[in-house]
Every structure is written in structure tokens, then in C-alpha cells.
Amino acid sequence: MKKTFYLFNPGELDRKDNTLKFTPIVGSESNEVSMPRYLPIEDISEFYVFGSLRANSALYNFLGQKDIAVHFFDYYENYTGSFMPRDSLLSGKMLLAQTSAYQNKSKRMVIAQKFIEGACYNILKNLRYYSRRGCDVEKIISDIKEYSTRISSAVSIEELMGIEGMIRQTYYEAFNLIINDFEMGPRSKRPPLNEVNALISFGNMMCYTLCLRAIHQTQLNPTISYLHTPGERRYSLALDISEIFKPIIVDRTIFRVLNKHEIQDKHFEKKLNKCLLNLSGKKIFVKAFEERLNETIQHRALGRKVSYRHLVKLECYKLSKHLLGMEMYKPFKMYW
Template identity: 40%
Template sequence: MGKCIYILSSGNLKHKDNTIVIENENERKFVPVETTDEIFIFGEVDLNKRFLEFCTSNKIMLHFFNHHHYYQGTYYPREHMNSGAVILAQARNCLDAEKRLVLAKKFVAGAINNMKIVLLYYFRHADLALGETIEAMDNFNELSQRQNGILELMAIEGNARDRYYSAFDVITGGGTFAMENRSKRPPQNRLNALISFLNSLCYVTTLAQIYKTHLDPRIGFLHETNFRRFSLNLDIAEIFKPILVDRLIFSLINKKQIQAKHFAGQAGGGIFLSEKGVQIVLQAWEERLMATIQHPRLKRNVSYRSLLRMEAYKLEKHILDDEEYEPFAMRW
């Protein structure tokens, strides 16, 4: 599996023969194309059409973020794993209200279950007062499975996540990283800034893994398929955000790897990570994705990044009627 390149500084992005060249006024870096899958661009980078053609031929995705570290979009190379049979089956499962609801419920159940697993971890290991919130997750999960529409289902998932977020101050101790309320654009405090930034990384990382399967990321089941965005990556990411994003946030805060000095306020309002803060979080994120766990069914170690792709493969089997999809459930 190739690696991801994160570009934080301004400069130029080009290629020489079969090598990616990243250059700025201070240095020139050469990266073999064979070992590269994705490039995350945070700085003001110049590139041209020839470089995009080079990325297309080598199946490299480019993810763009603005100066506030908001995700702006992805250069998505021409699909190379297209399968007419899979796309037709995916569309049928989306257009059939009953089949779509089945999958949407599974995504919500997977998300709520992994929220509960995160809470249970801190309830058992840190003896924190999380019992009522854990019980609420069970109630939300049960309620979600009784819904007959997507909008109602998303409302239940949203309520479950709000209740889950209300426990964050118990886990982190509040203070410098008090949750208060969930705020997004712009985030109003440090914890919200961390959540928003890492959630966007989770979405684009999931998108990149879907790209390596036969599925079409534009056709989702829980999140609406529309003209504006990819949606299947949002569906799958819901399951993994508690595991990948939230656990990482708690680790960064509790180990004091990320601190108040790594954030700054903006003139237009909101709190954002500084460049140093972004570097710390990106390094921790990449280490998290490369970390491995013992897979309960395969009986071998797999990385968290691989788990995302495996989730897409499981979904593919479901829509082809090979095997019923069951969302990944973390075990600690």
C-alpha cells in the first residue's frame, strides 16, 4: 500500500520522469511515484495540467484544503476499477427504498455501536461517570432500527451523536479543551477545531479507499446522493469516526501532545489549528492509520486504513447479494 504525502508549505508540484518533485524556496524533495497513493495539499501550491495527467496515469488522488484547513475538494483520477455490474447493483440498492433503508440502518447502528464502545473503554479503564450516556446509546440504537424513513433515521443518529459529544468533557476533563456545544463553520473552540479537522481527514481517507474498489463514491445510502458531493464515503466514515477520530483526539489531549498553544483565533471568528498544530495532528493521524489490530474474522493483523477498504468490499458483496453487510464493530 502506497503512502500519503502531506504538503503544508507553499511551492511547486511537478514531476520529472517517474518521480514527484515538491519544491519551494528552501528545498527540493523527490518522491517515487510507485510509493504514493494520495497527496494532501494545505499550502499554496502551483501545479499544471501535465502534472494532473501524470497523477491520472498513476492513479494518485489530490486532496485540497484552504488556509483554514477546511477540505475543499479532491482531484479524483479517472476510475480504473469500474464495474458496470457493481454500479448497477449499487444504484438499484439506492433507488429501492426498502433496500436503501436496510443499509442506512446498518450504517447508523455501526456508528452508534462504536460510539458506545469508545465510551465503554473510558468507563472501564478510567472509571468515569459515563453509565447514563452508554445506556442512552443502547436506546438510540434500538430506536434507530424502528424508523421507516431516512430523514428520521438521520435525526436519531444526530441526536445520538449530540449525546455522545456531551460526554467528551468527562473524558478530557474539560478545561482548555471544553466541548460546550458542537460548532463547525467556524469551530468556536479548540475541541471543535480538532473534531472538524480530523473528521474531514476521515472523509477523504475513506474516499481514497473506495476509489480502490468497484464502488462508486457518488452513490450513498444514508447520506443523500446529489449533484454536489461524494456521499458513500460519508456513510462509511460514520462507522469509523469514533474509532479513528475521537479516540485519537482523546489520546492527543490526555498525553498533552496537542496543547492550547497549537491553536489560534482568526479575525473572522473561530478557532483553528496553527501550522505546528496541523503537523502534530497529521503525524498522529498517519500513525493511527498505519497501526494494526487483530482482525476478529481474518485472524491476522490489518491496518486501520485497510479496514476502511475492507468495509467497502463488504458493502460490495452485500449489493451483489453475496453476503449480508455487517458494519465493523471495534473490540477493546
């Protein structure tokens, strides 16, 4: 199975015959380099680049031929963009279907409601899991269930986004009851102000790029979305789909690394009005995130085990079938 490679250190990436050579740069000023690492091209699905990277057009041509994406992030852990291989799977028929569903208010609402419905269901699954383990979250569960009854009666995307906001704000109140040793406080994003918020922002960004890559491997166009308003500078369909998987993948990873003390106070870099994961913290979180993606479940419809990573791709296929009128879209819901 192909792997995702994470480049945390600054370095230079080159093609070496049918392999890739990554040479880390030890000192940015002296340009001192360390021993290169050779990566077999057939083992790579994509790169996540957190440090500065030197590469030339020949390298990106090679990556494009091999269908390898490269995702870039700045020093503050913000996603800044991706190099994506040519959209060989894009279909005019699918593009028309996506556009038509977006322009039709009732069709758009149906899809948007499904995204929130799936996200809410998976949020409640998380809360019930920790309720069985002694966390006093029954009041929060009750409040979210009440908010969820309003999803089907929402008459506008704005109203639906308001309901989603109330559900997630209430859900975040449970984090202090689930997580040991750290306090979440109010949700803060740009920049995150404490450790839990830093993990949420970093994990959500990872989930966004995961969904973007899955969309790119189907016929869907990532710029046409239904819950989030399409924007000129973002792939908003990835935001839509990530709503379903953030509780399952991101939040459960956060609970694990904090409650098992895999990530501690020493793994954060705290400066004036911001808190970010340091290099060691990023590596620990990414390792746990990858382990979560590679976990498998017994898929009821397929009758075989599939990974969480593959579930995201299957979600894109289900949405494609809905848009083409083949079957109604049903969001993924945890059933264990």
C-alpha cells in the first residue's frame, strides 16, 4: 500500500532515476546538508510539507506523472496550497450535475442537511462512548440531540450553518470533561490560544487535506460545495466532507494523544497570543493520525474490512452517485 510522507525539516527533493532523493538541510543560513534519504516512487501517495522545500519543475512533472500530490503548510500550521496531479478523472457530466445541484436550492439543502446529519450523529457517538466510560456528558448529549431535530426543518443554508455552529459549540464543552490535564476554553483558531485549540486546528487541517485528496481521486470537482459557500481561494467541498470525519478521525486522535500523555505540555510552542505544536508534537500527532487512518472496520455494505482512509474516498463515490441520480446519498455514520 502506498504511504503518505511527511517532510518536517527543510530540505531539497530531487528525482534520482525512478526514486526520489530528499536531502535535509541542517542550517538554513549555512546550507549545511545531512545524509540524503531515498524514497521509492511506487511507495508514495502524497507528501505533506511543513518545512521549506527546494524542488524544480522537472521534479513536479515527475510527481504529476506518478499521481503524487504535495500539500504545503506554513510555519503557523496553516494549509497554504497543494500541487495536484492533472485532473484526469474530471467529467463534464459530473461537473454539470454538481453545478445543477448547487443552483437548485432544494437539492442543495438536501445534500447540506446530510452533511450536518452525519457530523451530528458521529459527534453523539463520540459522546456516548465517553459517557459509558464515566464522563458526565449526558446534558451535552441531550442539548445536541435537541439541536439535531432542527436540521430537517431548516429553510436556508445560513440557518443550517447556525445549527451546525450551535452543535459544535456545545460539543466542545464536553472536551474539558473528556480530556485530562488540559483545558480547552473557548474555541480559538487564528491563532489558537491554548494546547487543545492548537490540536483541533492542526487536526482539522489534516482532515481537510485528506478529503481534498480523496475528492481529487474521483470525478468530483472540489470547488463546488453545498454546505460551505464556494470560494475563490479554497476547495470548499473538502470542507463539506470533512465535517463528517472530523469527529471520527481528528477528535478521537486528540483524545488519545492527550489522555495517554503521548503529547504533553513540552510539545507546544507558546508565544504571545498563540500556541502551536512544536516539531516533536507534530510528529507524535501525525503518527497517531496515520495510525487512526490505517485502522480498519468491517464495512456492512461491502462485506469486507476497509480503512478509515478508504472510508473518505467511499464517501466521495456515494456523493457522486447521488449527483448522477443513481442512489440517494447517505452520510457515513459510525455503527459500532
